[in-house]
Amino acid sequence: MPxxxxxxxxxxxxxxVFKVRGGEVHAVNSVSFDxxxxxxxxxxxxxxxxxxxxxxxxxxxxxxxxxxxxxGRVMFEGRDLLKCTPSELRKVRGLGVGFIFQDxxxxxxxxxxxxxxxxxxxxxxxxxxxxxxxxxAQELLELVNIPDAAQRLGxxxxxxxxxxxxxxxxxxxxxxxxxxxxxxxxxxxxxxxxQAQILELVRELRHKLGMAIVWITHDLGVIAGIADRxxxxxxxxxxxxxxxxxxxxxxxxxxxxxxxxxxPSVRGARAAKLNxxxxxxxxxxxxxxxxxxxxxxxxxxxxxxxxxxxxRKVGPGHDVACFRDFDEKGAxx
Amino acid sequence: xxxxxxxxxxxxxxxGLRMYFxxxxxxxxRKVGDVKAVDGVSFNIYEGETLGxxxxxxxxxxxxxxxxxxxxxxxxxxxxxxxxxxxxxxxDALRRMRPTMQMVFxxxxxxxxxxxxxxxxxxxxxxxxxxxSHSEKLERIYxxxxxxxxxxxxxxxxxxxxxxxQRQRIGIAxxxxxxxxxxxxxxxxxxxxxxxQAQVVNLLExxxxxxxxxxxxxxxxxxxxxxxxDRVAVMYLGKIVELAGREALYESPKHPYTQALLSAVPEPxxxxxxxxxxxxxxxxxxxxxxxPKGCNFCTxxxxxxxxxxxxxxxxxxxxxxxxxxxxLYETATTAETTAAHNSAGKARLSNDNQPTQQGV
Numbered sequence: 001m002p003x004x005x006x007x008x009x010x011x012x013x014x015x016x017v018f019k020v021r022g023g024e025v026h027a028v029n030s031v032s033f034d035x036x037x038x039x040x041x042x043x044x045x046x047x048x049x050x051x052x053x054x055x056x057x058x059x060x061x062x063x064x065x066x067x068x069x070x071x072g073r074v075m076f077e078g079r080d081l082l083k084c085t086p087s088e089l090r091k092v093r094g095l096g097v098g099f100i101f102q103d104x105x106x107x108x109x110x111x112x113x114x115x116x117x118x119x120x121x122x123x124x125x126x127x128x129x130x131x132x133x134x135x136x137a138q139e140l141l142e143l144v145n146i147p148d149a150a151q152r153l154g155x156x157x158x159x160x161x162x163x164x165x166x167x168x169x170x171x172x173x174x175x176x177x178x179x180x181x182x183x184x185x186x187x188x189x190x191x192x193x194x195q196a197q198i199l200e201l202v203r204e205l206r207h208k209l210g211m212a213i214v215w216i217t218h219d220l221g222v223i224a225g226i227a228d229r230x231x232x233x234x235x236x237x238x239x240x241x242x243x244x245x246x247x248x249x250x251x252x253x254x255x256x257x258x259x260x261x262x263x264p265s266v267r268g269a270r271a272a273k274l275n276x277x278x279x280x281x282x283x284x285x286x287x288x289x290x291x292x293x294x295x296x297x298x299x300x301x302x303x304x305x306x307x308x309x310x311x312r313k314v315g316p317g318h319d320v321a322c323f324r325d326f327d328e329k330g331a332x333x
Numbered sequence: 334x335x336x337x338x339x340x341x342x343x344x345x346x347x348x349g350l351r352m353y354f355x356x357x358x359x360x361x362x363r364k365v366g367d368v369k370a371v372d373g374v375s376f377n378i379y380e381g382e383t384l385g386x387x388x389x390x391x392x393x394x395x396x397x398x399x400x401x402x403x404x405x406x407x408x409x410x411x412x413x414x415x416x417x418x419x420x421x422x423x424x425d426a427l428r429r430m431r432p433t434m435q436m437v438f439x440x441x442x443x444x445x446x447x448x449x450x451x452x453x454x455x456x457x458x459x460x461x462x463x464x465x466s467h468s469e470k471l472e473r474i475y476x477x478x479x480x481x482x483x484x485x486x487x488x489x490x491x492x493x494x495x496x497x498x499q500r501q502r503i504g505i506a507x508x509x510x511x512x513x514x515x516x517x518x519x520x521x522x523x524x525x526x527x528x529x530q531a532q533v534v535n536l537l538e539x540x541x542x543x544x545x546x547x548x549x550x551x552x553x554x555x556x557x558x559x560x561x562x563d564r565v566a567v568m569y570l571g572k573i574v575e576l577a578g579r580e581a582l583y584e585s586p587k588h589p590y591t592q593a594l595l596s597a598v599p600e601p602x603x604x605x606x607x608x609x610x611x612x613x614x615x616x617x618x619x620x621x622x623x624x625p626k627g628c629n630f631c632t633x634x635x636x637x638x639x640x641x642x643x644x645x646x647x648x649x650x651x652x653x654x655x656x657x658x659x660x661l662y663e664t665a666t667t668a669e670t671t672a673a674h675n676s677a678g679k680a681r682l683s684n685d686n687q688p689t690q691q692g693v
Binding site: 046047048161162163164191192193194195196197199200218219220221222223224225244245248258259260262263264265266267270271273274275276277278280281 | 389390496498526527528529530531532534535538553555556557559560583593594595596597598599600601602603604605606607611613614615617618
């Protein structure tokens with residue numbers, strides 16, 4: 001995809017702060033990215049790196065207080081979502097942007113039938129009558145490969161298994177044909193064999209429906225399998241962005257390189273000892289004035305402590321927030 | 334049925350272990366059935382090795398690990414640790430056995446008492462099982478904190494002041510306090526971040542080398558088990574479907590479930606990922622309260638045969654040290670095992686394939 005292609009979602013300088021007892025936590029710091037139509041953007045990072053908070057900030061899904069989106073612009077269909085009124089936002093959620101949450105056990109309402117929950121956005125956003133919504137709901141369940149779709153519409157969430165519930169979540173998110181689908185760790189709570197089923201389903205649906213997808217995960221293996229482009233987050237910032245093959249072949253940021261090395265594989269050679277990233281992820285109690293990865297970085301220089309590196313371009317579609325230059329093999333240039 | 338003399342000493346012998354939880358109904362809590370969490374499991378663990386136990390959630394791997402230390406009263410079967418059958422031991426005798434077997438729990442947040450200091454937590458097993466003086470005890474606590482890489486300055490802090498990885502180190506120090514021989518690690522890294530997981534796994538390996546520990550490493554993370562384990566047992570719905578040396582299992586999985594499980598693990602390599610052939614299983618794991626007739630895996634197996642719906646396959650040694658419970662390997666079994674024993678058997682044994690006693 002060329003760099004100049006139309007974007008569906010444009011995020012610029014997003015900052016989200018949580019007010020906590022005794023101070024603030026700066027969870028998201030100046031995050032900017034674009035999503036193009038039909039693209040699958042992978043977002044990787046450890047817990048606490050700000051990946052979920054970033055996506056939830058976009059749609060105003062964070063409770064405020066304690067959360068506060070302090071700065072930034074989120075452009076979607078010519079509007080800034082951060083300046084929208086609650087009722088305007090409600091129209092965007094579900095209709096323009098679908099959201100799949102991490103835990104399928106807790107994100108469905110236990111006292112309503114699955115059919116009712118799929119029909120809700122259809123009736124609300126698209127103004128369908130009961131009968132049309134029911135028909136569409138059945139189609140959606142069939143789309144996500146749930147057998148006996150017509151019967152299962154009347155079942156409650158507890159009658160479904162974990163993998164099935166996640167399929168229902170996907171069906172709800174897809175109900176109004178959103179332009180962007182945000183999936184927040186949709187397979188983390190599932191077993192590998194069920195994860196494989198869901199990944200296969202998403203691969204299939206992408207080609208059928210052609211929407212842009214943001215896929216948040218901490219599993220590099222999942223990203224490698226489905227993403228077109230990857231954003232790596234650390235300490236509330238984007239530290240590297242690249243097309244998927246480029247990122248895995250030539251990671252430039254020391255964090256990305258370390259992350260790729262710490263994960264053992266089920267195939268190929270087995271290392272005698274695992275590589276380790278020493279230390280802990282940072283506590284983000286203030287606006288970062290230095291590189292957040294500096295305390296754990298083997299290649300830190302004085303400048304890393306003095307200023308926070310901005311992202312700079314190192315290749316086609318590839319940018320990295322690091323002062324130091326690494327060549328293709330990862331050695332210092 | 335022991336075919337070879339073990340090259341290493343066996344520390345843990347599990348034979349026909351069953352762990353059923355009753356399902357009750359009605360006002361009188363009448364028993365109406367059983368959840369067969371662990372249903373006839375047999376394996377050995379050799380001294381100084383790590384046996385990996387993998388499977389999906391709900392397959393009974395954690396129950397198996399807990400039953401092994403008799404945190405549950407087992408329904409049936411024997412568990413011999415160092416020659417003593419702990420399945421039938423009296424409470425007093427079991428208590429005296431406790432120092433030799435310990436456990437590291439999954440959730441380091443929930444398994445540490447928030448009202449006790451680190452020194453208190455690590456020192457508690459010493460209070461219970463030894464008669465050390467106050468200063469001796471403190472010395473031992475400091476020693477343990479050094480061993481797991483915690484600074485001695487933290488001894489008087491409370492668990493909430495630590496990160497997940499550090500909390501897991503406290504849990505490991507507590508498990509080591511009484512110098513156990515055998516430790517059950519129940520998903521010790523599942524709650525940790527990827528960059529922290531490697532730190533904890535390296536620590537566990539280091540401690541094993543230094544102290545000669547034996548681990549049962551329970552995990553759903555197949556890539557991490559491949560790293561840490563010497564032999565791997567794969568569980569499905571309360572039964573061990575395959576048990577083999579690490580290399581053999583990962584290179585050529587035999588049981589259709591193991592094959593599907595391994596092929597489902599995504600690989601952090603986009604070049605291979607797009608072309609790799611996957612086995613996608615249909616459906617979900619059946620309920621352990623009502624397992625299917627015949628082979629437990631017959632409802633999802635891509636290679637299912639007619640016999641699988643009728644007869645439950647027994648676990649057979651198809652190569653030295655390699656056990657598979659599947660009808661696919663049944664006819665050839667006799668011929669293969671004898672051939673393997675005579676010719677290739679000895680060469681293969683030089684790998685880390687350990688001969689194992691067969692049960693059921």
